[in-house]
Each structure stands twice: as structure tokens, then as C-alpha cells.
Amino acid sequence: MSANPGPGSTSSGERLRPRRIGIDTGGEHVAYLRKDSPACHGEGFGPHSRLQVGVGDRRLMATLAIVQGDALAPDEVGLSESAWLRLAPAAHEEVTLTHPPSVESLSSVRAKLYGRTLAGTEVRAIVADIAAQRYSNVEMAAFIAACSNDHLGLDEVVALTGAMVDSGARLQWPGAVIVDKHCVGGLPGNRTTPIVVAICTALGLTMPKTSSRAITSPAGTADTMAMLAPVELDLEHMRRTVERTGGCIVWGGAINLASVDDTLIRIERALDIDSPGQLVASILSKKIAAGATRVVIDIPVGPTAKVREPRHARTLERMLRSVAARFGLGVTVLRTDGLQPVGRGVGPALEAHDVLAVLRNLPSQPLDLRERALALAAAVIEAGTTTSDGALASARECLDSGRAWRQFQAICEAQGGLRTPGVAPYRQPVASTRAGRVDAIDNRRLAQAAKLAGAPLSPLAGLTVDVRPGDAVRVGQPLFTLHAQSPGELAYAMEYVSRHPDIVRLGIDP
């Protein structure tokens, strides 16, 4: 009886031909094998196994899925889109599958679940492993669960914030004072950022603003801004824009700030777990990485906003201040009304029209958006300058005089040219079937109707809100108007609206 290992078996693990599967698994790398693959068999891999996938000297950790039938050959390994792009196998390059090295920091996650306070080195090791994509989704869920509620102490939040800053790029700007703003959990239409940046930079402050695209909402600030100017700037172009104008409003996704934060947010959102510690680390790490020194944080409080009760806002505020202080970051917190949508438009272009109307002082401008932007601009001015007198008056004068509008045009030019947002070709007013006074607007369903109409992927789509709470309404008067880029999408949103007649709720007749 003899068994000379052949030449193919001198390395560890199985060698297989890679195949691009084209599935975007939303962050977690996945490797696909046939059930009768020698790797499943030999290495004892099964569904959910974690394995190390190697091509040349590139390595990553993936979760295994088993493929039935003939979609793969027995000697093939399928790679999810993220794994394929990361490993980038050349023609004829083979893939090695091995048992992954154990992820030591998971023992700290377990210790945290058992109630132990983690040392800074442990928190940094966890974040480094998440940054290197060594955690599966269920492992990240366990980490998020371990940090939920008030389980993170101040030192742990500080360590988490610092580690998240270190997980991505970090920007530096000339000048000692760099201002920024952030809104915790958006209301539909709350697009103050372009207005605030225009006012504050017109008044001489430096405000290099990075924003996000919508994930679950009808529009993010970056989606709205993209209707007015290019936002996918590389770092060099962003830097030129800020040098020339003192500010910018760009998509942060192109710059890779605090990248672990995006990974964690994805799972947090799926779990809907509140954690002040992680929220604080998330907000502050992005701001520190963006190079800010003074930040104004807007916390809308209301039943459909992210922060639902004043006492939660107070807890959050205390922790924001304490952690920011440890990084030498100045923080001003504004608690604002989170009860109703802001402005009239919901959707990228429709919100951009609101922004333009305020900046250009048009008679049609939504006054609530204008006043919110002015209050935030005043807070940023106070945070960024030594004189705290007359900040609101300065902001108002800057907007009224057209100075903010000229400054906004300059920023847009520097970003690549001012654009004029279009208007959707298909519009349908939704009329009231009875008379009454507007009691409340269901923000969640309103946003859903805007998304069904096509926002944000169809950028002209969404809706405009035609009434406000307290308004008296006649039979047949439009309550809101759907905007769509195709008849099918309009029909789709209309069908939803017809099933939910109470998106705008009317009280007794006036």
C-alpha cells in the first residue's frame, strides 16, 4: 500500500479555477462551491463555513455557499462580485481555499457580550479585523449587539472612534479652523447643507463638506447636490475646490473616510439596533477623518425621526461632547423639530429646486427650509468664529443679499459646472376626497411613495407636498403631487397611494 502525494498536493488547501458569479452580497465576500467539490469534501467545508480564498499573494476571508446542479464545474470556485474585484484573478490563475486563520479579536467580542470592558487595543484589533473584512455578517451582528444600548463606556467609544478614523483616509486642510455640520437621522426634504455651506464659506469659513447618497431614503444630500453640480470628485479636485472657494459639497463615498463605519452601518440598519456609543463613534469618526475642528450637529427629535425622545437626545449630546473633547473637536448640538418634512420637494431634483429657490430668494421658496438653514448656518458661524454676536443676522444678510447664491455658483463651477435640475415628465396630483384641516403627515409613507415613483434612481422623480399641518383643505384640492420619469412608475406610486389614503391625515372640517 503506497500513497505518494502528487505534485498538486504539496501546497495546503484545494486549487480551483475561479469563476465570476456576479452576485453582490452587500459586503460579505462569498465563495460558491459544488457540494461534490473536492474542497467541500476534503476540507470539511459546508454552508456558512468561513474560508480563506487566495489568488497569487492576495488573500481574503469568505463565507461558503453550496451550489446544486451544474452551474459550476467540480473544480471551479465561484466568487461574489466583491471577492472577484478584490482578488482580480488573471487568466489561468488558480484559487486556493484553506481554513482561515482564527480571528483573535472575536474573543474580545465574546468578552464584551459577557459584560467585560474592552481595552483600547482590543477595540482597535476588532476594527482592524472588520476593516480587513475578516468578520462575517453574523460576527458583525454579534459585535453590534455587544455594543448596543449603553454597553460601551466612554473610553470604549473613544477607542472605537479613533480606530474608525484610522480605518480610512484622513484629510488635512490649511487653516486652524475647519467647520462642518451633520444631521442625525434625516427628515424627508431636510436639505439644508448646500445652503449652509454657501452662507458659511461666503462669510470666510472653511467648510469642506462630504455627504452621503440615499440608502433607504428617497434622496441623500449627495443625490440632491448631484442635480446641481458634479459630486464624485477625487481628493485632488476636492482640494482645488476648497482652495478656490473655501468649501465644497461632494460625495464622501469617493474618498473612503472611516470605511469601517459604512460596513457597520449596513448591519446596524438591518438590525435596527440603537446604540448611542456606535452612533457617536460613527458621526465623529467621519468628521475627524474629514479634517473638521468645529462641528454643528443637528438632532431632529420626533416620532418618525431617528431620535424619538428628548431624553435620548440629551444622552447623545452628552456623549458627543465628551468624546469630541478627547479628540480636540468642538461640538455644538442643535435639537430641532423632527415632526414634519422640510421644504416641499422629496426626491433629488425636487429637493434641489427647493435649495435653489431659497438661495435665489424666489417667492416660491419654502420658508421652513430657509429658517432651518439660517439657524444651522448661524450655529456654524458661532462655532467657527470668536465673535458670537449677530451670527444669525450675518447669515440672513448673506442669503438676502444674493451673496450666498453667488458663492454657491462659485462652488458649483469649481466642482465642474452648475447644473439646472430638470422636471419630471409625468406628474399626478393626489387630491383630497373631503374637506378638513391637515392634522399630520406620515413621513414614512410619504417617503415610500416618493421611492415608488422612482426616487432616487430616477433623479427627477419623487413628490411635492402641497399642504402643511394646520392648513384648511377643500374637496379636490391637491394634497401632494407625484413626479415620475415613466408612466409605469407613476402608476406604481399611484397604486400605493390609493391603498394608503391617510398619508395626509385630515381632522374635522374647519
Place this chain on the structure above:
Amino acid sequence: MSANPGPGSTSSGERLRPRRIGIDTGGEHVAYLRKDSPACHGEGFGPHSRLQVGVGDRRLMATLAIVQGDALAPDEVGLSESAWLRLAPAAHEEVTLTHPPSVESLSSVRAKLYGRTLAGTEVRAIVADIAAQRYSNVEMAAFIAACSNDHLGLDEVVALTGAMVDSGARLQWPGAVIVDKHCVGGLPGNRTTPIVVAICTALGLTMPKTSSRAITSPAGTADTMAMLAPVELDLEHMRRTVERTGGCIVWGGAINLASVDDTLIRIERALDIDSPGQLVASILSKKIAAGATRVVIDIPVGPTAKVREPRHARTLERMLRSVAARFGLGVTVLRTDGLQPVGRGVGPALEAHDVLAVLRNLPSQPLDLRERALALAAAVIEAGTTTSDGALASARECLDSGRAWRQFQAICEAQGGLRTPGVAPYRQPVASTRAGRVDAIDNRRLAQAAKLAGAPLSPLAGLTVDVRPGDAVRVGQPLFTLHAQSPGELAYAMEYVSRHPDIVRLGIDP
């Protein structure tokens, strides 16, 4: 401007053509859509979205994955293997995708993370939602994290146990006393079950035993038993076997006992989170569902066993007793030596040979397996009868006299016929390169070598251990022998063994 919804849009959600993707995602249903699919667009679905998939009046909840390229048509939805089998779309049947109803019990999971004690109704609602596959993997991970360590109180463990029993089938047997045994976290080769069942049923007890297949080990009890008789019996066949012989040793997977337990174990294993509460609920729910009234639980304690320290065994034992008492279930706990493998064979057929050798009193029988089986059988006899005297002697007499062997043959006949396990065609002894005394055997790596040789999928594969700790060894003497069904698998295991020369660790020369 008009927008009459067409006939296709009168129902809620998108209608798409189903396509079988053939991917086994290990439990979580997955739906696949192209990025430009109208459903992604219209409903605002993205990677990780949870959605409700409907065909006719069948519904399930799935997690979305996005497919790049042309693997799917824009109006197609791919279904993972579990989703396809569950929904079973007929030709021309369309699939509807909608936002799923919110899973109310997730708020109880969050409350548990925040430290609240859950009411029985809340625990039952969680288990019912998991049973209906309404939880995603990350949501189950959060639940497991919330229950980890000692976070579950006695009443919560009782509620969890009861809810898990209710999640699957429940067996009933004639007679007031039904005995069973369970081993917490196996050692390689620890195949006492067939011997214990043969002895106890030969002595008149009723012992309808359900066992599991290997998940991460080289063989489960059901894999080993399958080498000796059919084990995939339906409930009716199992019942006939027990009526005729008083016992059986079948695969529990065919009977669907406490099905939620299997779902949770999959995620617990991925997380490697210890939770006495969940372990107790897992063990006891399966036994209660199987109809047992008296259970003997074997807890091997050792550095490579599931329970590593005596104090953990004591905690577990206390909780097992308290919870079992609430269900009127009698529990005997045996703490056993978990330091070294049991018997000689590792792998389905090789372990079956050990079992046969003990039952037939062959000179080659491994005495450690024999003594462990006798001790467990004695504990079962004591648990199942009123006289506690002489149980060990009775068990020994039953085995020595050949009565247990005749009873085992009867059980195998009733299950479909006794089988003779074969011998693997390729065998390779691994010889010692030096002289010395055996200090220790690395159970984990030994199991890994057996799996690389092909166990359990190649049922004749695995290895036999030729030495025990304390044995004196000469140069060239075999330490263990690899068994394989193909030269490739043998080479594969040999390669691993050559990289790990310390699987059997030798001390100084004797």
C-alpha cells in the same frame, strides 16, 4: 396628464418570473435580482433588504442579493435552493415581491439586548418567527448574542425550551417510562449510543433514540449507525421498530424534532458563543420532543471538549435539572473524562467496527469504549427503573452474555437489515520517527486528518488510533493509520499529516 394604473399594477409589489439559482445559502432564503430590475427600483430594495416573496398563496421572507451582468433577465427573480423548494413555483406561475410585514418579535430581541427579562409570550413569539423563517441570519445572531453568557434567567430558558418543543413534531410512546441519553459535545470516536441502546432495551427499557449526522466532526452517531442499518426511517417505521424491540437508533433529521434548534445551532456554531441557557434549551427540547421521560446526560470535560472546565459543567448541570423539572423530565448528569479520543476508529465505518467489536466481545474491542458504554447504560438503567442496585453488573452481564448483541441485531433487522461495514481500500500507517512515550493526542487535528481522508462523506474513510497516551513507542511503530477510498484523498490527508508531525506528541524516551 393622466396615469391610469394598468391591470398589472393592481396588486401590490412587482411580478417577476422565478428562476432556480441552485445556491444553498445554509438556511436563510435569498432572492436574487438584477440591479436594474423594476423591483429594486420601484420598491427601493438593495443588497440586504428583507423582502416578502410570494407565489400563489405561498409566502416567505428572504434577503436580497443583487446580480450584475446578464445571469438574470430584468423581469426575473432568482431563488436560492431553500426558497425554491419551499415556494415550488409551477410553470408560468409568477413571483410577487413586496415589503415584508414587520417582525414584531424583533423588538423583544432588542429589549433583551437592553437587559430586560422577557415574558414567556415574548420568547414564544421569537421562536415562532424563527420557525417561520422570518429572521435573517444577522437577526438570529443578535438574538443569540442577547441570550449569551448568563443573560437568560430560569423562566426564560423554560419558555425557550417549551417554544422549541412546539416548533417541530412531538413523539409519544406507550408506557410511562421512556429513557434517552445525550452527550454534550463529542469526543472523536465516542460512539457509545448503539451499545447503550442495545443493553438498555435488552433489559426491557423503552429507548427510541434519535441521533444527528456529523456537521463539523468526522462522524455523527447517525453516520456510524448508517453503516450497520438503515437510519433514515419515517415516523411510522420508527414506531414499528420501537414496538417490536423497545428501541431504535435513527437519524433525527428525518423526523423534524424541535426544528428551531437546528436553525439556531447553525448560527451559534458560526459565532462560537457559549450560552448555557441556549444549550440547555437545545438539549432538553429535543429530548422532550422525542417523548423521553428520563434522560442521562454525559458531559465530557476537557480542554478540547465542548465543556472545558468543571465549574461550567456544574452550572450546566444545575440549569439542566431545574429546567427539566419544570417539564417533569428526570435528568441524570454524568461528568466524564474529555481528555482523549474514545475507541480506535475515527470515521463512520471505523467507529462502527469498534461498536461491533464491543457488542460481539471480540478480543480487539477497545476497552475504553466498552467501559464508557457500560457506565452510561448503568446510569440509564438506574434512571429508568426503581431498583438502583446492580445496574452496572446487569449491564455488564447483558453485554458479556451476548444478549446485547442479539438485541442489537434485532433492532437492526427491524430498521431494515443489519449491514456489515466495509474496509477502505487505501490505508497508510503513519509511523513514529523516534522513540518515546505518548504524552498527548491532539483531538482537533486528529479529527481534521480523518476529515481530509474523506470522512464522513466517504464512509469507509478516517483513521484508526494505534497508540494511547502513556504507551511506549519505538522508531517506525505506527501511531495511527489513515484510511481512504481514493488515492487522492489519502494523499491529501498525508500532506496534512506531514505538515503536523505533533498530532501524537511524544515525551522523553522511555
